[in-house]
Amino acid sequence: MRLKNGEVVLHWPLAGPVVVTAGWFYSDGSAHCANDYRAAVGTPVYAAEDGVVDQLQYWDGTTKTGMQSYGTMLRLCHAAYKGGVLQTRYAHLQEVCVAKGARVKEGQLLGYSGQSGNCYGAHLHFEVCWRGQRCNPLCWLDGAFTAADGRVKLWGSSEEHSVAREAAGEGEVPGAAGGAAGLQICTVGPMSAGDAMRFMELAAELAVCYTSRYSEEGENGR
Numbered sequence: 001m002r003l004k005n006g007e008v009v010l011h012w013p014l015a016g017p018v019v020v021t022a023g024w025f026y027s028d029g030s031a032h033c034a035n036d037y038r039a040a041v042g043t044p045v046y047a048a049e050d051g052v053v054d055q056l057q058y059w060d061g062t063t064k065t066g067m068q069s070y071g072t073m074l075r076l077c078h079a080a081y082k083g084g085v086l087q088t089r090y091a092h093l094q095e096v097c098v099a100k101g102a103r104v105k106e107g108q109l110l111g112y113s114g115q116s117g118n119c120y121g122a123h124l125h126f127e128v129c130w131r132g133q134r135c136n137p138l139c140w141l142d143g144a145f146t147a148a149d150g151r152v153k154l155w156g157s158s159e160e161h162s163v164a165r166e167a168a169g170e171g172e173v174p175g176a177a178g179g180a181a182g183l184q185i186c187t188v189g190p191m192s193a194g195d196a197m198r199f200m201e202l203a204a205e206l207a208v209c210y211t212s213r214y215s216e217e218g219e220n221g222r
Contacts, residue, residue: 009140018146021037036123055100071114076104094115095111
């Protein structure tokens with residue numbers, strides 16, 4: 001989202017609450033230059049802002065070095081910020097739902113998290129790159145997150161902090177995507193299991209952010 005003062009506040013790439021499992025540095029102090037967010041295999045991943053898919057990679061299933069270390073990954077190129085190129089990367093995915101060159105809207109479904117590439121478990125690896133340099137993603141996002149534990153090193157310096165999100169509509173540039181304003185929940189039912197599956201398939205085709213199926217027997221799923 002672009003505010004009227006020209007600043008940027010990105011949409012979280014996961015539905016909240018977001019749990020950060022690795023911050024700007026790993027717990028051992030080594031550089032990460034990205035964030036890792038807790039996400040089980042198949043968790044929906046969303047666009048941080050309007051943009052174009054300028055990079056798309058599928059994991060070959062074995063290589064864990066070089067760019068293949070990201071596994072299945074995509075990158076979005078957003079509108080320039082202060083004259084510099086602004087990009088976001090989403091890595092270790094299980095599946096992508098957009099093609100290279102596609103134009104996407106803020107909050108649009110991009111794919112599903114996984115554990116492809118060089119990783120030790122399912123999560124979303126998220127990067128922000130501005131003017132060709134990685135930046136701490138938490139400086140471009142609001143404070144709606146928690147750290148997995150006290151060992152997570154969130155910040156790169158004592159001056160870094162999350163951005164403030166203005167009240168919906170107050171600071172938005174006209175035409176900016178409104179997906180960050182909040183999550184709309186719609187409950188449909190009761191219906192048969194077959195009808196529920198057809199409804200979920202339709203929701204996926206329309207890029208509805210999240211759908212779930214529930215029964216009194218405890219059955220649920222994406």
